[in-house]
Amino acid sequence: xxxxxxxxxxxxxxxxxxxxxxxxxxxxxxxxxxxxxxxxxxxxxxxxxxxxxxxxxxxxxxxxxxxxxxxxxxxxxxxxxxxxxxxxxxxxxxxxxxxxxxxxxxxxxxxxxxxxxxxxxxxxxxxxxxxxxxxxxxxxxxxxxxxxxxxxxxxxxxxxxxxxxxxxxxxxxxxxxxxxxxxxxxxxxxxxxxxxxxxxxxxxxxxxxxxxxxxxxxxxxxxxxxxxxxxxxxxxxxxxxxxxxxxxxxxxxxxxxxxxxxxxxxxxxxxxxxxxx
Amino acid sequence: xxxxxxxxxxxxxxxxxxxxxxxxxxxxxxxxxxxxxxxxxxxxxxxxxxxxxxxxxxxxxxxxxxxxxxxxxxxxxxxxxxxxxxxxxxxxxxxxxxxxxxxxxxxxxxxxxxxxxxxxxxxxxxxxxxxxxxxxxxxxxxxxxxxxxxxxxxxxxxxxxxxxxxxxxxxxxxxxxxxxxxxxxxxxxxxxxxxxxxxxxxxxxxxxxxxxxxxxxxxxxxxxxxxxxxxxxxxxxxxxxxxxxxxxxxxxxxxxxxxxxxxx
Numbered sequence: 001x002x003x004x005x006x007x008x009x010x011x012x013x014x015x016x017x018x019x020x021x022x023x024x025x026x027x028x029x030x031x032x033x034x035x036x037x038x039x040x041x042x043x044x045x046x047x048x049x050x051x052x053x054x055x056x057x058x059x060x061x062x063x064x065x066x067x068x069x070x071x072x073x074x075x076x077x078x079x080x081x082x083x084x085x086x087x088x089x090x091x092x093x094x095x096x097x098x099x100x101x102x103x104x105x106x107x108x109x110x111x112x113x114x115x116x117x118x119x120x121x122x123x124x125x126x127x128x129x130x131x132x133x134x135x136x137x138x139x140x141x142x143x144x145x146x147x148x149x150x151x152x153x154x155x156x157x158x159x160x161x162x163x164x165x166x167x168x169x170x171x172x173x174x175x176x177x178x179x180x181x182x183x184x185x186x187x188x189x190x191x192x193x194x195x196x197x198x199x200x201x202x203x204x205x206x207x208x209x210x211x212x213x214x215x216x217x218x219x220x221x222x223x224x225x226x227x228x229x230x231x232x233x234x235x236x237x238x239x240x241x242x243x244x245x246x247x248x249x250x251x252x253x254x255x256x257x258x259x260x261x262x263x264x265x266x267x268x269x270x271x272x273x274x275x276x277x
Numbered sequence: 278x279x280x281x282x283x284x285x286x287x288x289x290x291x292x293x294x295x296x297x298x299x300x301x302x303x304x305x306x307x308x309x310x311x312x313x314x315x316x317x318x319x320x321x322x323x324x325x326x327x328x329x330x331x332x333x334x335x336x337x338x339x340x341x342x343x344x345x346x347x348x349x350x351x352x353x354x355x356x357x358x359x360x361x362x363x364x365x366x367x368x369x370x371x372x373x374x375x376x377x378x379x380x381x382x383x384x385x386x387x388x389x390x391x392x393x394x395x396x397x398x399x400x401x402x403x404x405x406x407x408x409x410x411x412x413x414x415x416x417x418x419x420x421x422x423x424x425x426x427x428x429x430x431x432x433x434x435x436x437x438x439x440x441x442x443x444x445x446x447x448x449x450x451x452x453x454x455x456x457x458x459x460x461x462x463x464x465x466x467x468x469x470x471x472x473x474x475x476x477x478x479x480x481x482x483x484x485x486x487x488x489x490x491x492x493x494x495x496x497x498x499x500x501x502x503x504x505x506x507x508x509x510x511x512x513x514x515x516x517x518x519x520x521x522x523x524x525x526x527x528x529x530x531x532x533x534x535x536x537x538x539x540x541x
Contacts, residue, residue, distance in 0.1 A: 140398045140399075
């Protein structure tokens with residue numbers, strides 16, 4: 001989108017009824033590296049691509065535990081994401097303390113959305129530049145929500161946000177109907193395969209992705225590298241038959257039968273601001 | 278230090294909207310206020326209710342209390358319902374200051390209203406209400422302004438039976454049978470001997486009536502007009518008031534001074 005005279009303030013409407021600053025905040029989410037969430041009846045898996053500033057530095061943390069039964073994956077300005085994660089942890093622990101009972105994730109996301117909305121209606125604030133995939137449990141089972149800088153939230157069976165997330169979304173769109181009844185293992189496998197879609201040809205290695213699981217009988221935790229690599233090994237050997245055509249993506253998908261010798265080539269986000277990962 | 282800062286924040290909060298947020302404390306430069314609200318502290322109760330007794334049984338919880346409100350030693354009010362349903366799943370019984378009980382009912386009313394307004398398939402069950410009440414009672418105790426009640430909270434949710442108690446100083450626990458006030462001394466020993474996991478409804482009522490009868494004989498603030506409440510998965514019902522049959526023709530009652538001439 002292009003600059004116009006209505007985009008300076010978050011509190012200025014455009015004549016067509018848009019708040020451009022809010023939309024620009026949503027652009028920031030699209031620049032972050034991909035994060036993916038999927039859920040079944042009883043489990044939620046959150047996965048993300050690890051991005052490091054350079055080879056010298058470690059990668060940014062994009063998945064946070066909010067409580068035993070709630071986790072969040074972020075994309076966009078990680079600083080904003082960290083602050084919101086702390087808010088979520090605070091809300092969750094306050095509820096636990098008062099009621100000795102886990103905060104239903106559906107109520108947490110509403111609190112989060114209301115907090116984000118405030119920033120779209122104050123002239124001295126700016127919207128949070130981070131999208132959050134919140135996975136958690138409540139009385140009615142497992143849920144996955146996406147919280148947007150605009151203050152909207154949506155519930156999903158599966159979703160992907162961040163750069164090249166469209167490739168992952170296409171993959172998920174083909175498979176989502178089976179997720180509700182999926183087993184935990186299949187769900188994890190689908191998450192990692194969706195991650196692979198966003199890598200667009202880079203070889204998938206466990207060092208490139210972070211995967212987390214939570215379930216009705218399983219507290220939120222990150223999977224260790226070995227478990228992830230094991231899942232990758234089950235499908236990386238088989239050459240892929242399907243061609244993935246991401247929206248507007250001209251790059252053909254490279255054959256994925258690599259034996260792990262592929263290098264992590266320079267990714268195409270030269271224009272990513274250093275604060276966004 | 279942090280407790281005082283936090284209490285400070287609590288005092289600022291409007292009493293009508295009882296905020297139950299316990300923020301991770303931050304320095305904010307406030308000094309600690311004196312307890313200048315001395316005239317606002319609860320010093321002693323005025324209109325009080327006596328014991329409440331409750332047990333778990335096969336299908337849920339049974340709770341009994343009489344309908345008396347004493348004004349000191351006068352049995353002034355004889356139609357006070359000391360047990361009230363809270364939402365779909367819980368029942369609250371209280372002994373102690375009746376006006377404080379009504380205040381607690383107001384808090385819970387607001388709590389349940391907000392819970393219902395979410396309209397999202399989640400609901401506060403007896404465990405959550407019990408813990409909320411524990412927080413309320415303990416916080417008031419910390420401010421030297423207690424709600425002068427001992428509360429019994431029972432209910433059934435998703436097949437799980439819950440029965441707990443909170444005192445005016447914030448002591449809180451769960452058990453298979455609980456009682457307040459004199460009930461602790463007169464009813465609990467009976468329940469310890471005779472309570473079983475799989476009591477039927479009739480057996481449970483009989484057991485409670487046995488306890489209430491002893492209390493009627495021996496507790497001077499008890500009256501012979503009681504209600505029994507039942508909580509099961511289907512819901513909460515409070516019975517109509519009724520009386521227990523009593524027997525006063527025990528030999529010891531007919532001629533009490535037979536063993537001690539000259540006494541009365």
